[in-house]
Amino acid sequence: KAGVTQTPRYLIKTRGQQVTLSCSPISGHRSVSWYQQTPGQGLQFLFEYFSETQRNKGNFPGRFSGRQFSNSRSEMNVSTLELGDSALYLCASSFGTGGSDEQYFGPGTRLTVT
């Protein structure tokens, strides 16, 4: 079974631009969660989607948004990029909602904002 895939793996953007990151979950998994990981803040939860509906949302500004498609693939979008958005963005999938099911993580997308 293929693991969680994230594209692109690396991205360099300029302040003010927007970016879209993609995540393909493990086949059969219906939940996708997104995290931001930085050296200073650790792992921060962004949001979770389950069957195309947002179930939970972390404390991030409205510039961060996401969606999930009928095939469970998910995208997250960050508009008006700021230097502080530079981070590793991780996607995780699980069969049920992330609360009690094991989450399987992708390798992440490394975003650098200059």
Added chain:
Amino acid sequence: AQSVTQLDSHVSVSEGTPVLLRCNYSSSYSPSLFWYVQHPNKGLQLLLKYTSAATLVKGINGFEAEFKKSETSFHLTKPSAHMSDAAEYFCVVSGLDSNYQLIWGAGTKLIIKP
């Protein structure tokens, strides 16, 4: 509200000696608890999880954790450290009062001395 505290940001042990990574949580309801591991330049992986079955949970690579409700703790242990255990370890809690959103600890970096 649920929260989780990893009591040490760094733990350094010699190879062959026991490992103890400490985690305390707060939860109004019976929580699910997890330990995840992140090796350098590798993805996050589930080590073990507690979901109200046996209080002593065995995980991969010889790790285990004990759920102690009276102490609200879920410490991770291993009898004998190996060089390959060097990684960052995250304690995670989930439950009804977080709408089953995973609440992540700040992480503990485990350093193994030869």
